[in-house]
Amino acid sequence: MTTTTPFDLASAPADACAALDAYVLALADDALLQGHRDSEWTGLGPILEEDIAFSSMAQDEIGHALVWYTLRAEHLGAASPDEQAFRRDAAGWRNARLVELPRGDYATSLIRRTLFDIAKAIQYDSLRHSAWPPLAVAAGKLRQEKKYHLLHNQAYVRRLGTAGADSHDRLQSALDALFPAALGLFEPTAGEAALTALGVVTPSAALAAVWLGAVRELLAQSGLSAPIASVAALGGDGDGAGAGAGAGDVLRATVAPDVGGRRGEHTDDLDAMLDAMQSLYRSDPEATW
Amino acid sequence: MTPEAVWDVLRTVNDPEIPMVSVVDLGIIQAVVIDAIDAVDAVEGAAGGGSAVRIDMTPTFTGCPALDMMRSEIAAAVLSIGAARVDVRVVLDPPWSSDRIAPAAREAMRAIGLAPPPPATRFTADPTLALTLAAPDEPPTACPFCGSMDTVTDNPFGSTLCRSVHYCNGCRQPFEAFKAL
Numbered sequence: 001m002t003t004t005t006p007f008d009l010a011s012a013p014a015d016a017c018a019a020l021d022a023y024v025l026a027l028a029d030d031a032l033l034q035g036h037r038d039s040e041w042t043g044l045g046p047i048l049e050e051d052i053a054f055s056s057m058a059q060d061e062i063g064h065a066l067v068w069y070t071l072r073a074e075h076l077g078a079a080s081p082d083e084q085a086f087r088r089d090a091a092g093w094r095n096a097r098l099v100e101l102p103r104g105d106y107a108t109s110l111i112r113r114t115l116f117d118i119a120k121a122i123q124y125d126s127l128r129h130s131a132w133p134p135l136a137v138a139a140g141k142l143r144q145e146k147k148y149h150l151l152h153n154q155a156y157v158r159r160l161g162t163a164g165a166d167s168h169d170r171l172q173s174a175l176d177a178l179f180p181a182a183l184g185l186f187e188p189t190a191g192e193a194a195l196t197a198l199g200v201v202t203p204s205a206a207l208a209a210v211w212l213g214a215v216r217e218l219l220a221q222s223g224l225s226a227p228i229a230s231v232a233a234l235g236g237d238g239d240g241a242g243a244g245a246g247a248g249d250v251l252r253a254t255v256a257p258d259v260g261g262r263r264g265e266h267t268d269d270l271d272a273m274l275d276a277m278q279s280l281y282r283s284d285p286e287a288t289w
Numbered sequence: 290m291t292p293e294a295v296w297d298v299l300r301t302v303n304d305p306e307i308p309m310v311s312v313v314d315l316g317i318i319q320a321v322v323i324d325a326i327d328a329v330d331a332v333e334g335a336a337g338g339g340s341a342v343r344i345d346m347t348p349t350f351t352g353c354p355a356l357d358m359m360r361s362e363i364a365a366a367v368l369s370i371g372a373a374r375v376d377v378r379v380v381l382d383p384p385w386s387s388d389r390i391a392p393a394a395r396e397a398m399r400a401i402g403l404a405p406p407p408p409a410t411r412f413t414a415d416p417t418l419a420l421t422l423a424a425p426d427e428p429p430t431a432c433p434f435c436g437s438m439d440t441v442t443d444n445p446f447g448s449t450l451c452r453s454v455h456y457c458n459g460c461r462q463p464f465e466a467f468k469a470l
Contacts, residue, residue, distance in 0.1 A: 049444045049454075056446035063352025067381070141384040144470055145350055148445040148453075 007131040007200050009075060016198060019191025020132065021076045022094060023201060025084075026189045026262055027123075028068030029095035032085055033270075034116055035061025036277055040103045050106070053152055057113065060149070064142050071134055086281035090270045094189060097261040098181040100270040107170035108178065110160070114153040115182040115215065121146040122210050123202075131199035154218055161222030172224055179226050183257030186211070190262070212251040227254040290340040290372060295321045298366045299344075305355045306449050307467075309397040312346070312359055316389025319345040319380055326373055339373030346377060347385045349470070350450040387470045404433040404455065404466035430466045432457035440464075 038058035045051025069081035103109055127139030160167040186208035195201045216228045233250045300311045322343040344363055348356050364375045387406040395405035407428050429440045437459025444454040452465045
């Protein structure tokens with residue numbers, strides 16, 4: 001992302017403002033639902049340390065969601081964060097489908113958390129250079145907090161991936177099942193091109209390429225694999241025949257991404273999740289907490 | 290009202306999760322700005338004029354549940370020394386770092402068996418790939434009981450968002466540390 005002109009909401013074209021709002025909403029919805037799914041381990045973790053770890057990551061993620069919902073409320077004309085989180089039906093959510101899938105077993109939760117955190121660390125890192133200052137500031141803060149998630153998740157994936165056949169196979173099965181939905185994290189939000197042209201965000205396809213490289217390396221260290229291939233890029237200097245990734249090669253996923261979440265097309269799992277998450281607030285929206 | 294008086298009273302407001310450390314020594318107060326309230330403002334309720342105080346505070350971790358409590362305690366403390374109006378704003382720029390924790394606060398943490406954080410600068414300088422691929426290669430946390438550096442991290446998550454759990458091979462004691470961020 002290179003830009004010289006700060007993005008100013010007051011003078012920006014209306015389509016860019018709408019696109020920015022859609023982008024920030026997706027950030028918020030991803031964080032809140034990932035956090036909510038993690039919170040489902042509170043009291044149920046397979047060992048005490050993991051109960052605490054998933055509960056802590058849930059707390060972080062809900063804090064991150066609050067930052068993004070607050071940004072929409074303060075700058076983009078949205079309702080209060082509570083209203084956004086607890087009074088919106090499934091069709092209004094812009095999260096990737098990955099984070100609405102059921103908690104599953106521990107392997108499923110660990111793999112989802114790992115793929116999600118690597119994606120968000122890369123995304124937040126790039127948004128630090130956003131032409132819209134409030135986005136750059138928030139991303140810089142949240143990026144820092146990803147440190148302990150990455151440390152935790154990657155240590156467990158490496159350890160369990162190489163520990164024995166049972167733990168390896170459980171992680172590999174979870175990976176196979178979740179990988180298409182994880183690719184859906186990089187489904188562009190409505191109007192993304194208008195924002196990339198103004199230097200407000202990095203194209204999702206570019207973030208996905210970095211993510212594929214990071215994921216492939218972690219999996220290689222863990223005895224696991226994902227459908228990622230190295231493909232000779234047009235205009236590259238190699239002939240593409242080698243086994244390794246040459247300087248001119250790019251990484252591609254070889255399965256289709258599970259998309260639709262950024263357009264409000266969700267699985268039934270989201271309805272059930274929102275029923276649980278929103279029921280208390282909706283029972284008395286005027287209550288003071 | 291002087292900025293010094295405000296800073297002094299803020300030194301009496303402590304982090305509810307680490308009650309021997311003030312919000313000032315924790316490094317979460319970014320700015321103190323004092324304006325005299327003029328006659329026009331006084332009509333709106335601040336009878337007799339006085340001082341309007343703006344405090345900029347920043348969260349340690351954005352998910353910290355103590356944030357609202359600290360915010361209201363800060364406002365109450367500043368009102369208690371005679372401010373006519375207090376506005377406590379939460380800001381994220383620049384982001385908080387554990388490197389801002391004052392030496393006295395580090396000593397106070399150590400005294401209760403909570404290890405103060407090692408320097409966090411290495412992480413903040415990391416480019417994207419180092420962040421995502423390498424386990425952050427920080428120096429071990431010194432044991433708060435015996436000072437040994439022969440310690441291991443048991444869990445990067447502890448009893449609060451800002452604490453991690455470690456074990457000292459020197460004195461064979463588990464201990465908590467304040468996280469480097």
